Amino acid sequence: MNPAHLDNPARVIGLAGWSGAGKTTLLARLIPALTARGLRVATVKHAHHAFDVDQPGKDSYVHRAAGACEVIVSSSRRWVQIHEVGDEAEARLPDLLRRLAPCDLVVVEGFKREAHAKLEVHRVANGKPPMHPDDPRIVAVASDRPHPDARVPVVDLDAVDVIADLVLSLAEPLETALARLEGRWPS
Numbered sequence: 017m018n019p020a021h022l023d024n025p026a027r028v029i030g031l032a033g034w035s036g037a038g039k040t041t042l043l044a045r046l047i048p049a050l051t052a053r054g055l056r057v058a059t060v061k062h063a064h065h066a067f068d069v070d071q072p073g074k075d076s077y078v079h080r081a082a083g084a085c086e087v088i089v090s091s092s093r094r095w096v097q098i099h100e101v102g103d104e105a106e107a108r109l110p111d112l113l114r115r116l117a118p119c120d121l122v123v124v125e126g127f128k129r130e131a132h133a134k135l136e137v138h139r140v141a142n143g144k145p146p147m148h149p150d151d152p153r154i155v156a157v158a159s160d161r162p163h164p165d166a167r168v169p170v171v172d173l174d175a176v177d178v179i180a181d182l183v184l185s186l187a188e189p190l191e192t193a194l195a196r197l198e199g200r201w202p203s
Contacts, residue, residue, distance in 0.1 A: 023118060024116065024118040024119070024190050025118060026118065026119050026120060026122050027122070027184075028124065028190055028192075029121070029122075029124070029135060029155075029186060029187035030124040030132050030133065031043060031123060031124070032147060033136055033137035037138060038137050039126070039137045040125065043059065045176045046179060049176050049179075050121060050180055056118075056120045056121075058116050058119045059122070060112050060116075060122060060125070060127075080100060108197075109124065109127050110194050110198055113193065113194060114194070122190070131196040132188070133155045133187065133188045135155065135158060135182065135186070136151075136159075140159075141160075146166075155168055155186045156171065156182050157169070157171070158170075158171050158173045159171075160172070160173045
């Protein structure tokens with residue numbers, strides 16, 4: 017057995033935080049900083065609700081709406097695969113990570129309750145408490161305020177290059193992340 021993920025040199029880190037904390041905003045600034053360093057970056061995003069990546073009226077939408085359980089759309093520039101879950105269980109993070117093509121870094125947005133290494137995004141205006149005191153898998157915090165009692169590094173939310181350095185130093189190998197997520201590794 018030679019699973020494809022064993023050929024993937026990726027390292028994995030998550031961005032976790034309450035809704036409205038600025039995870040997507042930070043990621044939109046972080047990806048260019050990482051790709052400018054010559055890295056191939058993949059992302060996995062968790063959504064808490066139904067979502068569409070295709071538009072009503074487009075062929076892919078028509079195929080899916082007609083009942084296709086899977087649709088692949090391909091062009092010379094990109095391809096996308098849409099898998100309808102139906103009554104099946106939601107895909108697990110380890111299964112999604114195994115589907116990725118080889119890359120240098122995978123940034124997982126959301127999946128905050130999972131066991132992979134995570135950088136917490138915390139914004140005071142969000143009105144939610146920080147998560148890092150209660151989650152041992154949070155390895156750093158990017159925030160708009162200091163957290164002097166934090167047991168992990170805390171960096172300014174606007175210091176994107178510093179965050180990129182931190183992400184690269186704290187991301188864990190894909191196999192380690194998979195082992196943690198599947199309970200095969202100590203917490």
